[in-house]
Amino acid sequence: MNRTPGLSVRLKFTLSYAGFLLVAGAVLLAVVWVFLLRYVPNQDGQDALTPFGPSRDDLLRAFVPAAAWASLVLLAFMVFGGWLLAGRMLAPLDRITRATRRAATGSLSHRIELEGRRDEFRELADSFDVMLARLEAQVAEQQRFAANASHELRTPLAITQTLLDVARNDPRGESAELIERLRTVNLRAINLTEALLLLSRTGQGTFEREAVDVSLASEEAVEALLPLAEKRGVTIEISGAITVTDGSHTLLLQLVTNLVHNAIVHNLAHEGSVWVKTETDAQHAVLIVENTGAQLSPHLVATLTEPFQRGSARTRTDDSGVGLGLAIVESISRAHDGSLAIEPRPGGGLRAVVRLPALLR
Numbered sequence: 016m017n018r019t020p021g022l023s024v025r026l027k028f029t030l031s032y033a034g035f036l037l038v039a040g041a042v043l044l045a046v047v048w049v050f051l052l053r054y055v056p057n058q059d060g061q062d063a064l065t066p067f068g069p070s071r072d073d074l075l076r077a078f079v080p081a082a083a084w085a086s087l088v089l090l091a092f093m094v095f096g097g098w099l100l101a102g103r104m105l106a107p108l109d110r111i112t113r114a115t116r117r118a119a120t121g122s123l124s125h126r127i128e129l130e131g132r133r134d135e136f137r138e139l140a141d142s143f144d145v146m147l148a149r150l151e152a153q154v155a156e157q158q159r160f161a162a163n164a165s166h167e168l169r170t171p172l173a174i175t176q177t178l179l180d181v182a183r184n185d186p187r188g189e190s191a192e193l194i195e196r197l198r199t200v201n202l203r204a205i206n207l208t209e210a211l212l213l214l215s216r217t218g219q220g221t222f223e224r225e226a227v228d229v230s231l232a233s234e235e236a237v238e239a240l241l242p243l244a245e246k247r248g249v250t251i252e253i254s255g256a257i258t259v260t261d262g263s264h265t266l267l268l269q270l271v272t273n274l275v276h277n278a279i280v281h282n283l284a285h286e287g288s289v290w291v292k293t294e295t296d297a298q299h300a301v302l303i304v305e306n307t308g309a310q311l312s313p314h315l316v317a318t319l320t321e322p323f324q325r326g327s328a329r330t331r332t333d334d335s336g337v338g339l340g341l342a343i344v345e346s347i348s349r350a351h352d353g354s355l356a357i358e359p360r361p362g363g364g365l366r367a368v369v370r371l372p373a374l375l376r
Contacts, residue, residue: 024108025101032097033090040089044082051078107136111143123151175200222263222350226374229258229267229300230293236271237291244279248286249306251275255293260300260371262351267371270347271302273340274367278306281365299353299370308364316359320345344369 022030051074107129114127126147129140178197237253244251260267271291278289292303320341341357344367348355353371360366 025098025105028101028105029094029097032100033093036093037086037090040086044086048078107140111136111140114143114147118147118150123147123154172204175204222266224261225264226259227262227264227267229260229271229302229371230255232264232268233271233275233291233293233302235268236275239272240275240279243276244289247279247282248284249279249282249289250287251279251289251291253291255291256295258293258295258300258302259374260351260353261374262371266347266350270344270369271304273344274302274304274369277340278304278365278367282306282308283363295373298373300373302369302371303366305360305366306364307360307362310363311359311365313359316357316365319357319365320355341367 110127110129114125117125126144127140128144129137131137175197178200233253233255237251241251275289275291279287282289287307289307290303290305294301294303341355345355348369348371351371353369356368356370358366
């Protein structure tokens with residue numbers, strides 16, 4: 016935005032400071048003048064009692080020039096002193112301005128780190144440092160996400176290209192098996208694209224809100240995933256009371272589905288278990304999903320909400336998904352002003368806890 020150049024804040028502070036003190040000095044001189052006039056008579060006032068010898072005319076000739084010179088000296092002193100004081104007071108703002116300009120050029124690694132006790136400038140500088148730290152972390156996360164997404168999308172496209180080259184060079188023209196493999200690869204690419212779009216949608220927070228019973232959404236998700244659980248030999252237990260929050264039913268159903276799907280897929284090879292529980296505390300609607308499985312380290316668990324992280328290794332099966340399940344869960348939780356906490360279970364597996372603002376009736 017183009018703006019007309021104006022006076023600097025430092026100069027405005029200086030002029031304001033000098034002007035205020037000049038007015039105060041003028042008022043003080045006026046009070047002194049009025050006080051003196053009470054005791055100094057006019058030239059024809061012979062009956063006035065005064066301890067002073069001179070008349071008002073004599074006082075006027077002596078007082079006004081001295082007051083004028085004193086005012087000029089005081090004004091110069093006030094301008095000089097105001098300029099120094101304003102510069103000292105605005106020095107932190109100058110540091111904040113330089114940091115803002117560096118951030119505008121794309122540099123997010125620097126910090127203001129303003130010294131001294133807490134005041135308005137210190138709070139502004141600290142808030143700016145926190146903002147820079149969050150922006151730097153988000154940019155780094157987006158860069159990792161873009162790199163991982165490019166890698167994940169490149170794989171099915173490369174496979175498709177290879178299969179098409181094989182089909183073109185196949186003299187027998189047998190295409191039934193090739194079509195099936197292309198369908199599988201294409202479905203994987205579609206699922207990945209839809210997951211990326213969902214992740215982007217939840218990050219923007221553009222959805223309509225309504226009262227949603229998380230316990231009913233959990234039952235719906237479990238019922239839809241029962242065939243997958245039976246196929247993999249996993250039993251699912253669901254319990255809990257009515258748990259209502261304010262949000263999107265579609266997104267919250269996706270949240271529960273992703274958690275239960277993740278719990279089924281990343282489980283024991285035989286006789287695994289999944290527990291789904293909903294409850295309400297004083298302020299939160301709570302969803303808890305636990306599963307048996309391999310022993311996971313806390314360091315590994317801390318990375319599972321990053322896009323394209325899959326359990327203990329980056330392996331893939333037909334049901335393992337595209338590696339965005341927990342990333343989408345965390346994004347949906349944040350979009351609903353909630354949180355996701357995951358931790359390894361002592362006996363192996365994972366415990367995921369989603370806390371959402373409770374909608375009290």
